[in-house]
Each structure stands twice: as C-alpha cells, then as structure tokens.
Amino acid sequence: MQEVSMMEKRGEAGAENISSRSLASEPLRRKWTLTQQAFDRLLASLNENRDRAGEKYQELRGNLIKFFEWRGGTYPEDHADETINRLARKIDQGEEIRDPSSYAFGVARMLLLEILKGQERERLALNELPLAHATVDDPAEPEPRLECLKQCLPGLSPENRELIMQYYQGEKGVKIENRKKLSERLQVPLNTLRMRALRLREKLETCVEDCLKK
Amino acid sequence: MEQISLDEKLVVRYLLGRLPEEEQLQLEERAFSDREYMQNVEAVERDLIDEYVRGELSDFEREQFEKLFLASPERRRKVEFARALTNLVSETPLAERAARSVIRQDAISWWDSFLARLHGSGLVLKFSMAAAALIVALGVFWLMTETIRLRAQLAQLQAQQQSQPRDAGKSAQEEDLRRQLGEQQQRNEELARQLQSEQQRLAQLQKESARSSPSRPIIASLMLFPGLSRSPADRPALIVPRGAEQARLQIGLEKGDDYQRFNVELRTAGGEAVRNQNNLTARATRAGRSVVWSLPVSLLSTGEYELTLKGITDKKEIEDIGYYYFSVLKK
Numbered sequence: 314m315q316e317v318s319m320m321e322k323r324g325e326a327g328a329e330n331i332s333s334r335s336l337a338s339e340p341l342r343r344k345w346t347l348t349q350q351a352f353d354r355l356l357a358s359l360n361e362n363r364d365r366a367g368e369k370y371q372e373l374r375g376n377l378i379k380f381f382e383w384r385g386g387t388y389p390e391d392h393a394d395e396t397i398n399r400l401a402r403k404i405d406q407g408e409e410i411r412d413p414s415s416y417a418f419g420v421a422r423m424l425l426l427e428i429l430k431g432q433e434r435e436r437l438a439l440n441e442l443p444l445a446h447a448t449v450d451d452p453a454e455p456e457p458r459l460e461c462l463k464q465c466l467p468g469l470s471p472e473n474r475e476l477i478m479q480y481y482q483g484e485k486g487v488k489i490e491n492r493k494k495l496s497e498r499l500q501v502p503l504n505t506l507r508m509r510a511l512r513l514r515e516k517l518e519t520c521v522e523d524c525l526k527k
Numbered sequence: 528m529e530q531i532s533l534d535e536k537l538v539v540r541y542l543l544g545r546l547p548e549e550e551q552l553q554l555e556e557r558a559f560s561d562r563e564y565m566q567n568v569e570a571v572e573r574d575l576i577d578e579y580v581r582g583e584l585s586d587f588e589r590e591q592f593e594k595l596f597l598a599s600p601e602r603r604r605k606v607e608f609a610r611a612l613t614n615l616v617s618e619t620p621l622a623e624r625a626a627r628s629v630i631r632q633d634a635i636s637w638w639d640s641f642l643a644r645l646h647g648s649g650l651v652l653k654f655s656m657a658a659a660a661l662i663v664a665l666g667v668f669w670l671m672t673e674t675i676r677l678r679a680q681l682a683q684l685q686a687q688q689q690s691q692p693r694d695a696g697k698s699a700q701e702e703d704l705r706r707q708l709g710e711q712q713q714r715n716e717e718l719a720r721q722l723q724s725e726q727q728r729l730a731q732l733q734k735e736s737a738r739s740s741p742s743r744p745i746i747a748s749l750m751l752f753p754g755l756s757r758s759p760a761d762r763p764a765l766i767v768p769r770g771a772e773q774a775r776l777q778i779g780l781e782k783g784d785d786y787q788r789f790n791v792e793l794r795t796a797g798g799e800a801v802r803n804q805n806n807l808t809a810r811a812t813r814a815g816r817s818v819v820w821s822l823p824v825s826l827l828s829t830g831e832y833e834l835t836l837k838g839i840t841d842k843k844e845i846e847d848i849g850y851y852y853f854s855v856l857k858k
Binding site for chain 1: 541542544555559563565566567568569570572573577578581594595598599601602604608610612613614616808823
C-alpha cells in the first residue's frame with residue numbers, strides 16, 4: 314500500500330505556507346495543528362482504500378481552492394488547507410461525519426465569512442482603500458511573460474498551436490463566430506473545442522510560469 | 528460526446544459575485560460534482576479574463592472583476608497570462624489569416640481559394656500549384672472533347688442506320704464505336720480518379736502554402752508624441768488603408784512617467800467614447816518608452832480624436848498624464 318503523508322499530499326510549499334504565513338485577515342487562534350494521526354483519520358473518513366482516499370483528498374483540496382478563488386479569497390490554497398485542518402480536527406475529536414466533502418464546504422463557507430469580515434476590517438483600517446486593489450503587486454511584467462509565451466508556443470503541435478491562436482482570436486462577437494466555424498471545420502462539438510482550448514491554455518500557463526522562474 | 532448545458536451568462540454573474548447566495552451554492556455544488564461542468568466554468572473564467580484585458584467589460588463589470596480577480600496572486604497570474612496571450616494573438620499574422628480563412632471557408636470554392644493562394648505563395652509552391660492545376664485542367668478538357676467526339680460519331684452512325692438498310696459493315700463499325708465508347712468510359716473513370724488525386728494534392732499544397740507563407744494583415748500605425756499641439760493643422764494623422772484591420776497607436780511617454788500600468792481612453796472630438804483600455808504597460812521602443820495600444824479599425828471613422836493617457840500609481844491611484852490629439856483618415 315502506498316504511504317501517504319501530509320507533506321506529500323499538500324506539497325512542501327503548501328505545508329510551509331500553513332505554518333509560516335497567517336491567513337489573510339484571519340485571527341491568529343490556531344492552537345490545534347494537524348498531526349499525522351489526524352491526517353490518517355481524515356483519509357480513512359474519505360475512503361477505506363488508502364490510495365482512493367488520497368485521490369479523494371486531492372480532489373477535495375482542489376475544489377476548495379477553486380471555491381476560495383472564485384469567491385475572491387486572497388490565499389485560496391491556504392484557505393483550503395485551513396478548511397481541511399478544521400475538518401480533520403473534528404474527525405480527530407471523534408465527531409462522526411457522514412459526508413466529509415459536504416461538511417468541508419460548510420466549513421469553507423464559514424471560513425469565507427471570517428475572511429471577508431477580516432478584509433472589511435482591514436479596508437476600514439486602511440482608510441477606505443478599495444478592496445483588493447491595494448494588494449495588486451505582480452512582480453512579473455507582461456513583456457517577459459509574452460517572451461515566455463512565444464518560447465512555449467512551439468512546444469505545442471502545429472495543429473494545437475493553430476487551434477489555440479484561432480480559438481482566442483477576435484473580439485466578443487467575432488470570437489463567438491470564429492469558434493463556431495472552427496468547431497464546424499474540425500468537426501467537433503463546441504463544448505469539446507472549448508475543453509481542448511482550455512487544456513492547451515492551461516498547458517501554456519504552466520509552461521510560462523516555469524519559464525518565468527528560470 | 529454529450530453536449531453540456533451551460534448558461535454562460537449565469538457563470539459570468541457567478542464569477543463576478545453577482546449571484547444570490549443560493550444560486551452560488553447550486554452552481555458550486557454542480558461544479559464540484561461534475562468535472563466537465565467545472566472545466567466549462569474555468570473556460571468561461573478565461574474568456575471573462577480575456578474580455579477584461581481587451582477592455583470589453585462595462586465599468587460596473589470591470590469594477591467587480593478587479594475586486595474579485597485581482598485579489599489573489601494566482602488569479603493575477605491568469606490576468607497577466609491573458610494579457611500576453613491577447614498581445615500575441617493580435618500580433619500574429621498567421622492567426623488572423625487563419626481566422627479569416629475559417630470564417631470564409633464555406634463561402635469560397637477550392638478554385639477561388641487556389642487563385643487567392645497563388646498570389647501569396649512562394650516561387651516553388653506557386654510552380655507546383657500551377658502545374659497541378661494545369662494537369663487537372665488539361666485532363667478535364669481532353670476528357671470532355673473525347674467523350675463529345677465519340678458520342679457524336681455514335682449518334683451519326685445510329686442516324687445513318689435508321690435511314691439506310693442494315694448491313695454487316697455498318698454493324699461492325701457501330702460495334703467498334705460502342706467498344707471505343709466503353710473504353711472511353713473506363714478512361715473517364717481513371718481520369719476522374721486522377722482528377723480527385725490531383726485535387727487532393729492541390730489541397731495539400733494549399734495547406735503547405737498557408738503554413739509557410741502567411742499573408743501579413745494590414746496594420747495602420749501612428750506614433751503619438753507627448754506635448755503635441757491641439758491645433759488641427761499640427762495634428763498627426765492615422766492613415767487607414769483599405770483592408771486594414773488593426774490600428775496600432777504608439778503613445779510616447781515623457782521622462783518621469785514611471786507608472787507600472789496605464790489606462791487609455793479614446794474619444795471623438797465631440798466627446799463620444801470610442802474605446803477604453805486598462806492596465807497597459809509601457810515598453811522600450813526605438814522612440815523611447817511608449818505604451819502600445821492596438822484596437823480594431825472598425826471602431827474608427829474619418830475624423831478627429833482625443834486620447835487620454837492615465838497612469839496607475841503604486842498605490843493604485845489613477846493620475847492623468849496627458850492628452851494626445853490625432854486625426855483618422857480612412858481610405
């Protein structure tokens with residue numbers, strides 16, 4: 314059986330973030346820390362099979378990250394990990410939870426309220442600075458990103474390159490028309506085309522981020 | 528593949544935080560239980576980011592977007608990527624040409640398409656395509672004349688038979704002609720196969736031609752320098768040639784305009800808003816530091832324009848930098 318540890322599941326960076334960085338706007342009251350035993354119990358509650366439980370854990374964490382991202386959380390990964398911590402604590406304390414995933418989303422919504430309240434407090438404290446605008450600080454200028462994108466693009470096959478360039482071509486109305494024609498030409502449903510373009514875009518996004526780190 | 532039902536407007540409202548809590552929960556529940564739906568939401572999210580970057584959102588939408596999307600580093604990275612992708616797509620002639628060909632593909636015949644390609648191809652490709660077309664044309668011509676000739680002979684013979692008594696010699700001649708016609712039909716079929724094969728070859732050549740020699744789109748460009756007079760006589764003019772699709776305005780900056788991001792607003796001389804674009808960045812050009820802005824020519828008409836350049840400070844405050852005046856002349 315494959316051994317699953319907390320570090321493996323969250324990744325080094327994620328674990329480090331939890332311990333070293335305080336959650337945005339959240340009061341510092343985390344006395345309970347996630348132990349290996351609590352994590353094992355959490356996995357067991359997700360599935361009897363350890364490997365399957367690992368997959369379910371990853372899926373849950375990914376969905377929680379998306380949830381916090383979509384709802385405007387400042388550090389979605391940290392918020393997701395904090396949600397899982399709270400879920401694991403409940404399980405570790407012996408509470409019987411029938412559907413851990415649903416329970417986790419209940420916890421996430423509560424945590425989101427805390428975060429939003431904290432953000433509001435910060436905003437007031439910073440004398441009515443617009444929310445989130447004050448935190449915009451991206452060190453990477455778009456030019457290096459564009460250069461990286463140009464380097465990454467040849468990594469796609471010519472067909473995929475053409476697909477992504479055509480899929481994202483044009484402004485609103487033109488773009489929609491382009492996509493319809495493209496789906497007809499490639500003889501694939503529009504939805505399949507959308508998924509293909511998304512996967513290619515994600516691939517390029519990852520490549521560009523890796524390129525920027527170099 | 529099953530077509531997913533996706534209400535894109537609903538997803539956009541969700542992503543901008545404009546759905547009631549109950550509907551938000553419903554959408555999230557579906558997204559987290561249905562992987563395909565989740566991916567669709569992500570695709571709509573990317574489109575929304577692109578629209579923000581292209582300045583296609585309304586003021587209200589833009590405000591909501593900035594509040595939610597610029598909150599996390601991960602999402603800011605997505606916005607920056609979208610900006611780079613948008614620049615690349617608008618800068619890449621191949622994409623534009625290909626997109627045009629997609630739109631027009633169903634409206635043009637392979638022959639029209641061939642002629643069009645011939646104009647923009649390299650010498651070797653031109654020769655190959657011309658040779659292929661010549662073979663096809665000669666084949667078709669020969670096939671038609673031979674068939675017409677044999678049919679005419681046969682018809683003549685049949686007419687003679689009807690007016691004269693049947694004899695063995697004529698009958699043998701008719702038999703011979705029928706045999707020739709049969710053979711001709713076989714040759715026709717063979718030629719039809721060759722014709723099809725040549726058409727396929729021609730299509731392949733067109734494809735290669737399209738890959739190797741993309742035709743460049745016409746871009747009308749204008750450099751705007753800071754501190755130019757408002758006087759119409761001194762105004763620089765953007766000459767838009769027929770067939771141009773994009774206008775590229777290079778907005779020169781003065782020393783000290785060290786902002787991280789820039790907003791631009793374009794208005795007609797009458798004050799009518801034409802297009803706004805936020806979060807542009809400056810780049811070093813031969814003429815000094817400039818903000819380069821590309822916009823569709825379709826938004827412009829012949830007349831006078833005023834461009835307002837604004838800088839975004841580190842504290843996210845927006846400051847007016849200057850006004851640039853120019854005229855547009857569409858040909």
